[in-house]
Amino acid sequence: MIPYSTQTIEDDDIRAVTSVLHSPYLTCGPKVTEFEEQVASYVGATYAVACNSCTSALHLSMMALGVQKGDLVYVSAVSFVASANCARYLDADVEFMDVNKDTGNLDLNLLEEQLEKAKKNGRLPKVIVAVHLSGRPVDLRRLKVLKDLYGFYILEDAAHALGAIYEEHKIGDCFYSDITVFSFHPVKIITTGEGGMCMTNNETFYNSIRCLSSHGIIHDRDYLIDKSMPNYYYEMQQLGFNYRITDLQAALGISQMGKLDRFLQKRREFARELTELLSQDKNLILPPPDTQDSISSWHLYQVGIPFDKRDEVYTILRKRGIGVQIHYLPIYRHPYYQSLKHYQPLQGAERFFKHTLSMPLYPKMKRLDLQMCAATLLRLIDMER
Template sequence: MSERFLPYGRQFIDEADIAAVTRVLKTDFLTCGPEIDRFERAFEKATGAGHAIACSNGTAALHLALAGLGVGDGDICIVPTITFVATANAVLYCGGRVFFADVDPATGLMTRATLADAMARAGGPVKAILPVHLGGQSCDMAAIADLAREHGAAIVEDSCHAIGTRRSGGQVGDGRFCDAATFSFHPVKTLAAGEGGAITTNDAELAERLRRLRSHGITRETGEFIGDPAEPWRQELHELGWNYRLPDINAALLGSQLSKLDRFVARRRELASIYDRGFARFGEHVRPIARMPDQDPCWHLYVLRIDFEALGTTRIEVMNALRERGIGSQVHYIPVHTQKLYDDPSPLPGAAEYYRTCLSIPLFVGMTDDDAHRVIRAVGDVTGHKAL
């Protein structure tokens, strides 16, 4: 195979990113230094949020957000079953109970109706709801927030796929519909930090608590001390936290990446448009996921819905055939409620249908237009469709 292998996702690193990291390596601060504050201020501007709190990864962001909002032993939280396991696991880290919501099979997203069904099955007060913006598309947050507020539930938007996504009247992360939004900067995401995460919120008190919790729960605010504030070494532990700090090395890379966000968003949209035009010719058995109205997503994933059974094949056969042609693919995601840890027998037919047909194909900033057309041709070859 002479052509390069195209994974489903990968980071884009340029000389400016390398220079940003090198600069920090030559300073006194590899962690707990000025790069954190610099990134947080830039991320607030990028998302439109009042406060941004950097942390070590997207899972830590979810855990911190729930802990900061007081989720504790036995508290019920609603999570869509189509997500990465971290969304649900963060509830367990806090001692909470997960009830899974079904999704729209056309988009993979939780809806107001599937949320209402999950709340009814939970049979008790719901502490928090965690909508997941799958692949870059946002849930209908106005409808979800309306129902959540009726029941006094907090909202943590899992926005790990959706930095740069715009929706009617605002953007993901601006805090209009939630108490907190969480982000991931894993290498396959739009912005790469190696590992990294962030939380945005418009609640100043919550932001301060999250900053404390990410660093063991220690406070250095003299007005909060129970000991002598004149002691220059004094720092006090008032509640249990974690070491979820983001090192300055990662923050420097992330800040450099953030400066290119508009360019990254535009390129991902261009590639998605090429795919849209190409797959429009394939017919009903190979089609992109449905589009949400009043949105301009930054596509983290490009997901096809393929009726493997109708085509007389299997997903395994298609993925292996694509790999032979140098095309990577992935499944996002196995419904979490079916994982051994959760083993939830709830019938969630929307999720089952979405999972039966979903396949993520390559989408990353370093792809060329020719790469995208090559993927379209390869999918056509292995599914029996001629790509015009």
């Protein structure tokens, strides 16, 4: 089966991990700091905290933003469940934001209407989780205008979007937002096995995330409550977690960061080629190309299938060894969320979910396989007509 995405691991990645196995530190060592500094410098953020997943990075971000029971958090409706679960871990209420029916990305016009209504009802969100679906940047400038009007925090879920560029900003520089999180799961742009990272320019958020990622423990004497104790002393000042990444993973991350631009170039090249091939059939809804102000990382190539045939096309392609995927069932449709309250279906999210298929696309994919996948899809659509 050709997967929709998979990791690219090369000999030097393996050597990087092996060398850590021979070193004194398997965790809490110098590789973690080096990895954090490398990602922060690449995206242009002041602070970074590496975590053992993007899910834990989301959880820590919510805590740093002060989300508590009864607070309201808005989340893009089309995303992986982790984008919303981070609010639920803290017993916050989740509302969903509708998306563009063709791209799955936040619809800022609808969000503005939703916020206006929320203001009238006296219940505005504390945080908005904006998902850069498939690696395509959300319109952050416009979102920031709304943030200034309605007073919420912006948390960018950039699990898909390492290397994406919005205007002259790399996603993750937090120019328009409070915190951005990345994922380094194997299907993502680079991998550390499991892994994630929080990026921010805010020192208070950074200190909070750093402390919570390691049990809520403080070692720095300047911040201890009892400064009279000897050097062995540390304090747990709040209830935190062990969400740390290991040095083994960080070494892999450092090695992968060295290849990031090559990986991105390949993804962009393949995306352009898929668009060129698939544009032969005008019934397919193709993802919009990159523009000067919006350059996707192309984590996913999501194509809209016509004639209500998406499920049929999905099944046939999978039977033929083409590992297409569906991203995603709108989060509010999951039984857990339905058990919380009756979420009304959102039109854009429903349309996007119903017609969209993610085609295989990853850096080490063979060009001939890419062309074969496109040709198979074109033939199928032709037969369905």
